[in-house]
Amino acid sequence: MPINFFKKMSIKIFHICGRIAWIYRIKLPKNYKFIALSSHGVGHNVFWKFLKECRVRINWHCFEQAEIVYLRIWDTLISGKILKKHNNAIVLAEYGFIDSAKLFSLIDSSVPCVILVRDPISIIKTNLNFQSRNADDWLIIGENYNKVINIEFDSFVTETFTGYRKFVNKPYIDGVQYITRDKNQAFFIQNSLIKALPDLTKIYYVDTSEILPDKAFETMKRLSSLLSFPTPKPSRVYEQKLYGAFTGLLPLTLKVPYTHKQENHKILYGGGGSNKTPAESKQSCKKQNTPESSLNLSLSSFLNRFLSPFCKPKEKFLQIIITVHEDNTGLIDIGIDIMDSFFTKFKTFQNIKLYIDAKDKEKILESKQEIKDYLLGYFKELKNYMDMQAKNKITEEQILEYFRNHPDIRAEFKAKLDYELDHVKKHAPHIVSSWKYYQEFEKMCKLAEQV
Incomplete structure (x- = not known):
């Protein structure tokens, strides 16, 4: 149902009140069932997406000042009260933002908590290999493919929390030292977050492996029972990865020109x-x-x-959204209509969707062969580029080797993990023991101590 005018105005007014509430240190409204904690590189964005799929209302977050985080949470909770929606949760995936202590003091933490965790070495790998778009996200049929096929990687070389970040054209192994020092406090922060929220009534740990496509749905069913949010309904959303080989390359909008013929002017x-x-x-x-x-x-x-x-006839554009995501509400997939069996024959592209507005289908199919030929060329170039980038990916083994060759960084990282993993080691030891690369890191550190 559309939100009526009175409710819209109430939400706007209470948003202004949120700024006053922050200044006067007023606690956030207790209109949430649980708190979800995470860090970067553990799959938190897809986990948040699964929560939304279960109709849990959550705040957005990012590297921001605490006041902005507070206002985002405030808006979520206040609008929930006005709209009588009570399946709300607070989500946090950073710790070291400006005024974080003030923010945590304004959260009533006497609720259950779920914490998403992962093998620390794999966290480093994921962040080093995370690719960002370094090109346009649209092109007109006939244009050079190079316009949209280009990605970049964060080197993690930065001086301040919001300072200059250097991006490079392939994963940067020396970024290990910057990630492990975690100056921004976004990667290894589990224990710090727990201590900042001292009244948590119960803590449930979830490993990243439990939200992969083969286990995600069952995991969300289990959590819905533990945290009292709506039971998930079967959906292909739980079968997809939010990030992967296509990150920074898709989604992409292909614009197809067509001539809009007007009636003769009389x-x-x-x-x-x-x-x-x-x-x-x-x-x-x-x-x-x-x-x-x-x-x-x-x-x-x-x-x-x-x-x-x-x-004169006007040139307009029909749009085709090329993506691997399922949640394009109101659009239809014409992948088979345009590409025939191409997507099923090639495993690399088997999850690709071509979404359009249903009313444009007839017009688009008039240019089927032209679109198909162009996309075949595009996917060929895309595959070549992805194969080249795959050779540059950094592995967990390379990261472990980096620690072997940099004992000072290794010792510093071990001290950090000893503190940040203290709680999960005590309360979910089975998860920690399943972390293959972290166990190898621990062995490496013990051997170094014996020398």
Whole structure:
């Protein structure tokens, strides 16, 4: 149901009140069932997406000042009260933002909590390999593919929390030292978050492996029972990855030009207002060789020459969204209609969708062969680019080797993990023991101590 005017105005007014509440240190409204904690590189964005799929209302978050985080949470909770929606949760995935201590003091933490965790070495790998778009996200059919096929990687070389960040064209192994030092406090923060929220009534740990496509739905069913949010309904959303080889490359909008043919412009002639074309008017003038007829013909010729440039067919664009995501509400997938069996034959592209507005289907299929030929060329170039980038990916083994060759960084990282993993080691040891690369890191550290 659409939100009525009164409710819209109430939400806007309470948003202004939120700024006052922050200044006067007023606690956030207790209109949430649980708190979800995470860090970057553990799959938190897809986990938040699963919560939304279960109709849990959550705040958005990012590297921001605490006041902005507070206002985002405030808006979520206040609008929930106004709209009588009570399946709300607070989500946090950073710790070191400006005024974080003030923010945490304004959260009533006497609720259950779910914490998403992952093998720390895999966290480093994911962040080093995370690719961002470094090109346009649209192109017109016929344009050079290079316009949209280009990605970049964060080197994690930065001086301040919001300072300059250097991006590079392939994963940067020396970024390990910056991630492990975690100056922004966004990667290894589990224990810090728990201590900042001292009244949590119960803590449930979820490993990243439990939200992969083969386990995600069952995990969300289990959590819905533990945290009292709506039971998930079967959906392909739980079978997809939010990030992967196509990150920074898709989604992409392909624009297909088509000529919008307008009706021929007709001009009114004569005192009776008859709707005649210039040819009809000329024929009429021959029959009626009168001064009035001659004047009408001259006027019509003038107007026709004057208006003709404005009556040319207009070029418009039909849009095809190329993506691997399922949640394109209101659109239809015409992948099979355009590409025939191409997506099913090639595993790399088997999850690709071509979404369009249903009303454009007939017009788009008129250009099927042209679109198909162009996309075949695009997917060929895309595959070559992805294969090249895959060779540059950094592995967990390379990260472990980096720690072997940099004992000071290794020792510093071990001290950080000893603190941040303290709680999960005590309360979910089975998860920690399943972390293959972290266990190898621990062995490496022990051997170094014996030397």
